[in-house]
Amino acid sequence: MDFAYTPRAQELMTRVQDFMDAHIYPNEHLYHEQHAAFGPDNIWQVPPIVDELKAKARKAGLWNLFLPESERGAGLLNAEYAPICEIMGRVHWAPEVFNCNAPDTGNMETLERYATDAQKEEWLDPLLEGKIRSAFLMTEPDVASSDATNVQTEIRREGDEYVINGRKWWSSGAPDPRCKLLIVMGKTDPGADRYRQQSMILVPRDAPGVKIVRHLTVYGYDHAPHGHAEVLLENVRVPASNMLLGEGRGFEIAQGRLGPGRIHHCMRTIGAAERALEMMCKRLMSRHAFGKLIGEHSVWEERVADARIEIECARLLTLKAAWMMDTVGNKVARSEIAMIKVKAPVMALKVIDDAIQAHGAAGVSQDPGLAAMWAHIRTLRFADGPDEVHRRTIARLEFGKHVDMKAARGR
Structure with missing residues (x-):
């Protein structure tokens, strides 16, 4: 077992560290100043410095470094990306500058692995370009979601559509104005084997019936402009083609x-x-x-x-x-x-x-x-x-x- 970083990882670690030194650390206070300037009624606005630095990072080739073995990303192994991710983690908003932020990284990996070509074109490509953001809706307030078989959100097939009803919370990123996609986990077949009842489906953030009930704080911190939300899904209809991988594959x-x-x-x-x-x-x-x-x-x-x-x-x-x-x-x-x-x-x-x-x-x-x-x-x-x-x-x-x-x- 050899934990020496590969030459590729070492080279990217140096470049990311240099970028952090030149652009992230000097702008930490500016980020907070710009966000505070929006005022209490506009906390979900994104500080302009973020987009400025994203353009710089993309131009420097420090973009989508997280995707393993993929032509769409840097093609790094997990062990190569890990030390780079550590460097980014020193400032909580830095990963977004490199388009390596949660929950988008997990959602992009999900789409890369399991989405159809049409789904990738509609959702993965804009995410990889940093044009939109996304949220992952799994946890529910009314059940112990640590056991995901408890998830009760209903995903019901009606002709060429699925109808979704349920309530989610701790949906990180959902309050962000750039959030356009929700990946929702719910139950399609309550009578199936315990681990084949659940499915995942793609839901546009602006679909009728999707409602942000409230944002949730963490020890009083709102984590804006990213944030965490309680989301109500009420008779939300999406095309059957929005199902990921197939029913029961959640x-x-x-x-x-x-x-x-x-x-x-x-x-x-x-x-x-x-x-x-x-x-x-x-x-x-x-x-x-x-x-x-x-x-x-x-x-x-x-x-x-x-x-x-x-x-x-x-x-x-x-x-x-x-x-x-x-x-x-x-x-x-x-x-x-x-x-x-x-x-x-x-x-x-x-x-x-x-x-x-x-x-x-x-x-x-x-x-x-x-x-x-x-x-x-x-x-x-x-x-x-x-x-x-x-x-x-x-x-x-x-x-x-x-x-x-x-x-x-x-x-």
């Missing part, structure tokens, strides 16, 4: 979509943790208390050392998962994918919390951005499956190495 699509997405989430999270550690160290080595630098007090030496250890552990585990996905496939890498999805957010939250503590009262304010970073990362303990589901997967795979599970249940 779980198959979900597994193909969520594996790479978890790698992306985890590497961006590691990038955020690195940024928090950097901010923590600079703060600790620039402030004095009780006659010496704060960083020279042993409690802080311990916290900084632990942060470095935990970041390295999370990165190596994530790279292992990416390498396994590239070499033996997502199914064989199930345990590693589940492990990183638990490890990375928990690790990052601890590092960010220590960084907040190092900044004193300033840490919980809006100034250093650490409070917002913590709130954003906290959502990842739910996104793409809660910790408990991933721990269950890990435990069951571990039991299976040593015990005949079927025989054990029959005793």
